[in-house]
Amino acid sequence: MTKNSTILVTGATGKIGGQVVVQLLGTGAVVRALTRKPDATALPDGVEVVGGDLSDADTLDTALEGVDAVFLVFPTLQADDAAPAVIAKITEHVGRIVYLSAAGVAENPNENAGGIIGSHARVERLIEQSGMEWTFLRPSGFAANTLMWADQIRAGNVLRWFYGAATRTLIHEHDIGAVAVRTLTEEGHGGKWYHLTGPSQLTQGEQAHAIGEAIGRPVRFEELAPEIARQELFGGMPATLVDSILKGQAEMVRHPEPVTSTVKDLTGARARTFQQWAADHASDFR
Numbered sequence: 001m002t003k004n005s006t007i008l009v010t011g012a013t014g015k016i017g018g019q020v021v022v023q024l025l026g027t028g029a030v031v032r033a034l035t036r037k038p039d040a041t042a043l044p045d046g047v048e049v050v051g052g053d054l055s056d057a058d059t060l061d062t063a064l065e066g067v068d069a070v071f072l073v074f075p076t077l078q079a080d081d082a083a084p085a086v087i088a089k090i091t092e093h094v095g096r097i098v099y100l101s102a103a104g105v106a107e108n109p110n111e112n113a114g115g116i117i118g119s120h121a122r123v124e125r126l127i128e129q130s131g132m133e134w135t136f137l138r139p140s141g142f143a144a145n146t147l148m149w150a151d152q153i154r155a156g157n158v159l160r161w162f163y164g165a166a167t168r169t170l171i172h173e174h175d176i177g178a179v180a181v182r183t184l185t186e187e188g189h190g191g192k193w194y195h196l197t198g199p200s201q202l203t204q205g206e207q208a209h210a211i212g213e214a215i216g217r218p219v220r221f222e223e224l225a226p227e228i229a230r231q232e233l234f235g236g237m238p239a240t241l242v243d244s245i246l247k248g249q250a251e252m253v254r255h256p257e258p259v260t261s262t263v264k265d266l267t268g269a270r271a272r273t274f275q276q277w278a279a280d281h282a283s284d285f286r
């Protein structure tokens with residue numbers, strides 16, 4: 001990529017795309033951001049904001065005009081219907097794509113897998129077959145997933161949740177953004193996939209403790225039996241979705257997520273700790 005290449009960032013108003021936008025601005029690239037609501041979006045100065053909807057490939061031509069590389073975030077549950085036309089449309093205009101996939105695909109690259117992992121595997125396969133130069137980022141769970149605890153923690157000192165011993169290698173959104181920027185702007189990442197994780201394993205109980213440290217008051221993890229959690233926390237959700245959440249967490253009790261050194265290998269900086277993430281987001285829990 002040359003210094004003033006144009007890079008289209010999808011998901012630009014979200015957690016990861018937002019990081020990619022901010023960090024790309026420092027590289028000299030022309031940064032274009034896709035959103036469904038271009039008139040209601042506050043993005044940093046210097047970003048070209050364009051409208052477009054990934055559920056309708058025909059809305060993407062203007063956004064893709066003159067683009068050298070795309071960072072693709074596909075809202076997962078929409079991807080199965082829309083992805084074939086969207087990938088074909090991107091391929092008409094662009095030579096390089098970096099796709100935000102998920103770590104589960106590293107462990108089970110099965111297009112027939114159910115749920116989110118199968119969906120990411122199918123999008124990866126479409127991209128591999130497109131002829132574009134591709135890179136897949138497969139991060140572990142986002143540290144930002146713990147924001148789902150924010151209401152409980154703001155309201156008191158007890159977090160009622162399930163599988164406190166489930167052990168993850170949660171990753172800071174900054175680090176996924178940093179790797180994305182490298183893979184979008186440097187040569188040598190074509191045809192590669194990267195399993196990205198945080199620097200260490202923490203149980204959910206330890207994550208709650210770290211949030212307590214960051215906000216300056218203790219947070220106690222109170223273990224809920226899975227069937228109580230099903231009723232108390234996921235009352236209105238489809239049973240199959242709740243089953244897959246509970247099954248995934250139970251699996252992480254038996255098989256903690258592995259740690260990789262990929263963030264450091266690619267960026268030169270050690271992956272940020274969950275404690276750092278909690279400090280960066282303390283105001284969300286106060």
Ligand SMILES: NC(=O)c1ccc[n+]([C@@H]2O[C@H](COP(=O)([O-])OP(=O)(O)OC[C@H]3O[C@@H](n4cnc5c(N)ncnc54)[C@H](OP(=O)(O)O)[C@@H]3O)[C@@H](O)[C@H]2O)c1
Pocket residue numbers: 010011012013014015016017034035036037052053054055073074075076078100101102103116138139140141142145
């Ligand atoms: N959470 C995890 O632990 C985890 C782990 C690995 C991988 N992932 C993957 O990460 C992805 C989500 O990334 P994120 O958390 O950064 O997203 P996010 O913060 O939830 O933001 C979603 C973004 O998608 C955009 N979007 C939604 N529907 C769209 C559409 N139809 N057309 C165009 N843009 C659309 C939104 O933009 P506008 O509203 O501005 O249009 C927004 O910028 C998913 O694919 C997920 O599977 C998540």
